[in-house]
Amino acid sequence: MKKIILLLIGFLSFCTLPAQHVQGIVWGVAPSGEKTPLAYAAVHWHDTHTAVMTDDNGRFTIPLPATWPAMLMASFVGYNSDMRSVTNDTAFVELLLYEGAELDEVQVTGRQAGIYNSRLTQLKTEVINAAGLQKMACCNIGESFENSASISVGYSDAVSGARQIRLLGLSGIYAQMLEENRSDMRGLATTFGLGFTPGPWLESIQVAKGIGSVLQGYENITGQINLEYRKPTTPEPLFLNLYLDRFARTELNAVSSLQLSGKLFTTLLAHGSIDPMKTDNNNDGFMDEPSKKQINLANRWLYVADNGAMLRFGVKGLYEKRNGGQLDFDASRPRDTTQYGTGIENTHINAYIKLGIPLVDTITNIAFIADYTWHDLRSFFGLKTFDGTEHTANLNVLFQSKAGRQHDYMLGGGIRWDRYRQGLQDVWFPASGQGAQREYIRLDRDETVGGLFGEYTFSYHDRLWIVAGLRADYHSLFQWLITPRATLKYNITGSLILRASGGRGFRTANVVTDHIGMLATGRQISIDEPLGIEDAWTYGGSIAWYFPLFQDDRASLGFDFFRTQFTNQIIVDQEDDLARVHIYNLDGQSFSNTWQIDFNVAPLERFSLMATFRYTNAQTTYRNNRRRERPLNDRFKAVLNLQYATRMNIWTFDFTTQLNGQSRLPDFAATNGNPYSPVYPLFFAQVTRKFRSIDIYIGCENLFNYTQRDPILLASDPYNTGFNSSVIWGPLMERRIYAGLRFTLFN
Amino acid sequence: MKKTLTFILCCLFLTAGMVDMQAQTKKNEAEVTFEVNMSCHNCKKKIENSLPHEKGVVDMKVSLEKKEVWLKFRTDKTTKESLQKAIEKLGYTATEKANDEPAKQKT
Numbered sequence: 001m002k003k004i005i006l007l008l009i010g011f012l013s014f015c016t017l018p019a020q021h022v023q024g025i026v027w028g029v030a031p032s033g034e035k036t037p038l039a040y041a042a043v044h045w046h047d048t049h050t051a052v053m054t055d056d057n058g059r060f061t062i063p064l065p066a067t068w069p070a071m072l073m074a075s076f077v078g079y080n081s082d083m084r085s086v087t088n089d090t091a092f093v094e095l096l097l098y099e100g101a102e103l104d105e106v107q108v109t110g111r112q113a114g115i116y117n118s119r120l121t122q123l124k125t126e127v128i129n130a131a132g133l134q135k136m137a138c139c140n141i142g143e144s145f146e147n148s149a150s151i152s153v154g155y156s157d158a159v160s161g162a163r164q165i166r167l168l169g170l171s172g173i174y175a176q177m178l179e180e181n182r183s184d185m186r187g188l189a190t191t192f193g194l195g196f197t198p199g200p201w202l203e204s205i206q207v208a209k210g211i212g213s214v215l216q217g218y219e220n221i222t223g224q225i226n227l228e229y230r231k232p233t234t235p236e237p238l239f240l241n242l243y244l245d246r247f248a249r250t251e252l253n254a255v256s257s258l259q260l261s262g263k264l265f266t267t268l269l270a271h272g273s274i275d276p277m278k279t280d281n282n283n284d285g286f287m288d289e290p291s292k293k294q295i296n297l298a299n300r301w302l303y304v305a306d307n308g309a310m311l312r313f314g315v316k317g318l319y320e321k322r323n324g325g326q327l328d329f330d331a332s333r334p335r336d337t338t339q340y341g342t343g344i345e346n347t348h349i350n351a352y353i354k355l356g357i358p359l360v361d362t363i364t365n366i367a368f369i370a371d372y373t374w375h376d377l378r379s380f381f382g383l384k385t386f387d388g389t390e391h392t393a394n395l396n397v398l399f400q401s402k403a404g405r406q407h408d409y410m411l412g413g414g415i416r417w418d419r420y421r422q423g424l425q426d427v428w429f430p431a432s433g434q435g436a437q438r439e440y441i442r443l444d445r446d447e448t449v450g451g452l453f454g455e456y457t458f459s460y461h462d463r464l465w466i467v468a469g470l471r472a473d474y475h476s477l478f479q480w481l482i483t484p485r486a487t488l489k490y491n492i493t494g495s496l497i498l499r500a501s502g503g504r505g506f507r508t509a510n511v512v513t514d515h516i517g518m519l520a521t522g523r524q525i526s527i528d529e530p531l532g533i534e535d536a537w538t539y540g541g542s543i544a545w546y547f548p549l550f551q552d553d554r555a556s557l558g559f560d561f562f563r564t565q566f567t568n569q570i571i572v573d574q575e576d577d578l579a580r581v582h583i584y585n586l587d588g589q590s591f592s593n594t595w596q597i598d599f600n601v602a603p604l605e606r607f608s609l610m611a612t613f614r615y616t617n618a619q620t621t622y623r624n625n626r627r628r629e630r631p632l633n634d635r636f637k638a639v640l641n642l643q644y645a646t647r648m649n650i651w652t653f654d655f656t657t658q659l660n661g662q663s664r665l666p667d668f669a670a671t672n673g674n675p676y677s678p679v680y681p682l683f684f685a686q687v688t689r690k691f692r693s694i695d696i697y698i699g700c701e702n703l704f705n706y707t708q709r710d711p712i713l714l715a716s717d718p719y720n721t722g723f724n725s726s727v728i729w730g731p732l733m734e735r736r737i738y739a740g741l742r743f744t745l746f747n
Numbered sequence: 748m749k750k751t752l753t754f755i756l757c758c759l760f761l762t763a764g765m766v767d768m769q770a771q772t773k774k775n776e777a778e779v780t781f782e783v784n785m786s787c788h789n790c791k792k793k794i795e796n797s798l799p800h801e802k803g804v805v806d807m808k809v810s811l812e813k814k815e816v817w818l819k820f821r822t823d824k825t826t827k828e829s830l831q832k833a834i835e836k837l838g839y840t841a842t843e844k845a846n847d848e849p850a851k852q853k854t
Contacts, residue, residue, distance in 0.1 A: 044786035051786040073787070235789055647806045648799035692800040746793045 024093030142194030157517035176220035235747035290324030502539030517726035588621025636661035
């Protein structure tokens with residue numbers, strides 16, 4: 001009788017269980033595609049503390065959430081997390097965790113390094129994480145690369161304040177900027193684009209060196225710089241950052257991530273900054289940096305549907321105005337030869353939508369990505385005026401699946417439409433004394449590019465990955481563009497990783513904005529012939545070795561080499577003719593070879609050291625078969641970064657020193673027969689103190705006050721052909737002392 | 748230039764060494780490990796943001812994987828119970844773990 005009652009109770013409780021609990025199973029998916037139940041995985045309702053663990057058979061029973069629908073998340077070390085929306089009529093939930101999410105060194109050791117080489121990516125990738133973004137002032141992404149030897153940061157000229165980066169010894173225009181893996185800041189936005197994303201908006205930056213996937217188009221040549229924003233799913237309703245420096249540059253950043261329901265998430269991002277002070281420390285009559293103001297707003301959304309489909313969409317808008325030139329320049333007066341000033345106004349709007357739908361067994365996915373960008377640039381440099389407007393629309397469809405145990409493939413197609421309306425009013429004063437000469441150059445261009453692409457990944461026992469990709473695009477101006485690419489990653493042992501990659505990339509030049517510095521000269525701009533599409537091959541490889549050293553079980557030593565060889569390149573030649581800037585297609589060889597060595601160790605708990613050295617040899621053939629070292633390209637860069645934190649990171653001390661190698665000076669700028677700029681060191685230091693919810697930091701850039709003396713040639717006569725402010729190889733700003741605070745409100 | 752670098756390096760190593768020596772448990776310090784129902788990185792972040800600023804806390808390690816919070820504290824300034832309450836105040840459950848299994852590993 002007792003038994004019967006017990007059985008009855010057991011049966012009843014089993015029947016009633018679904019009403020109070022949600023049941024399900026967590027599967028682990030091996031790289032081969034094989035599914036096995038995953039024991040001891042953590043399952044929890046998103047944004048709550050209700051969590052359970054799966055049993056030996058991967059099954060779980062979790063109490064009902066407070067509200068419907070709710071997001072159920074599963075995670076397990078070494079696997080990617082999965083998240084599903086669950087409604088009150090869901091009978092049984094299946095969660096799939098994909099194997100292969102090895103933990104990166106930062107997560108494993110809790111080391112302080114803010115920049116590290118990822119072990120997981122197919123390409124050699126430097127990751128600048130949240131800690132790295134907080135190491136320096138990092139007001140914008142142009143300022144977050146000071147710890148990296150791979151990237152050199154400089155100015156395009158001494159008057160516009162446009163920051164330029166160099167990756168693999170080549171201008172940043174050959175690296176593709178990505179916003180969460182979607183192409184961003186291209187076209188007319190490239191020039192000032194590094195200043196268009198505030199550092200405090202970001203969670204991390206990944207710099208992948210060498211040729212990447214065919215998925216994002218054919219435009220990446222030297223690498224990809226991907227920006228990951230603060231996530232809408234992070235329960236931080238308010239993050240604030242306030243920054244102030246000795247030049248009165250003031251910045252305010254605010255980010256709010258809100259979980260509106262179990263399915264709908266949003267992030268609001270805002271930035272306002274003003275850099276009002278006019279300084280002229282070298283007494284050449286010109287401002288060292290333009291005064292500027294910027295307002296930047298973004299709103300990003302994520303919607304997760306019941307079937308696992310994810311919809312992401314967002315919009316971003318920016319306005320920036322900068323004024324530079326002579327200190328006493330009065331913008332309200334008509335522009336004439338009695339004064340020299342610059343004015344640059346950028347307005348940018350971007351909207352995007354991304355939809356990912358899991359099909360059948362969730363191993364197959366289909367995705368749609370669409371975006372639209374409008375960019376408007378109005379500028380003047382003395383009497384030269386350049387105005388441009390860009391409309392870009394993109395649509396991509398992507399299908400991703402597996403075929404068998406070791407084969408992944410991706411197929412897709414896309415169409416891009418670009419409309420550029422650009423006009424350059426060139427004004428110059430010939431040495432013959434003829435007075436002002438004028439020419440109006442129209443640079444309008446419409447491009448429509450349609451393409452198909454495929455990428456196949458072969459993976460063998462979590463040790464070897466071979467990715468082969470091909471895309472074929474039909475370009476309305478340059479006809480067929482065929483882009484083959486391949487990468488290999490081989491984990492020779494658990495601690496020795498070999499990578500190799502190679503492939504082709506193309507790029508249509510926006511010749512004025514790509515080389516905006518040439519407008520800040522007294523010369524005539526001469527586009528000598530119809531310009532072709534830039535076409536280059538990049539190949540290279542790297543080896544990384546991880547080993548125990550002192551108390552660090554993952555010290556690392558890495559070496560890499562990359563070579564970019566141009567088939568066609570747009571050459572901007574200031575050396576052939578001292579009265580003109582000549583622009584023409586490459587006729588001959590142009591290449592860049594880069595060698596780099598990295599060393600990382602955390603010799604004591606909470607103390608880390610990173611040392612890296614890069615050497616570059618970049619040569620280009622100029623007109624009349626002159627093969628020269630590319631001017632204003634630093635031959636080497638060495639970086640040493642030390643960070644120490646006290647217990648619980650209450651105090652953090654950062655110190656970075658760089659040794660910047662010599663750059664070849666253009667012939668006309670070489671002084672005393674010395675064709676090279678000097679080798680110079682730079683020092684950076686920052687101290688951060690953490691309080692509950694608030695971090696306060698104080699720091700200094702260019703600690704020992706090193707600047708390039710007289711960066712403007714013939715500053716006294718800005719309408720002479722010899723006037724030139726584009727010969728920049730060193731820092732323009734003196735020691736910058738800054739302070740800031742970060743406030744985080746946790747939910 | 749070289750001298751400056753050597754000097755800075757020496758200073759950093761010395762400071763690091765000194766602070767490391769301080770890391771050894773003093774007389775009036777005790778350790779405790781709590782099992783905490785953290786389920787995500789944000790929970791870890793929330794605990795790391797708040798607990799170091801509790802009165803008497805001198806060191807802390809949080810392991811999300813093991814769901815453990817290890818704390819070193821000054822016995823004249825706080826107690827295990829008040830630390831447990833501080834964790835619970837953040838919305839988590841905290842149960843003290845036996846002494847033989849401290850979570851003082853790298854997180």
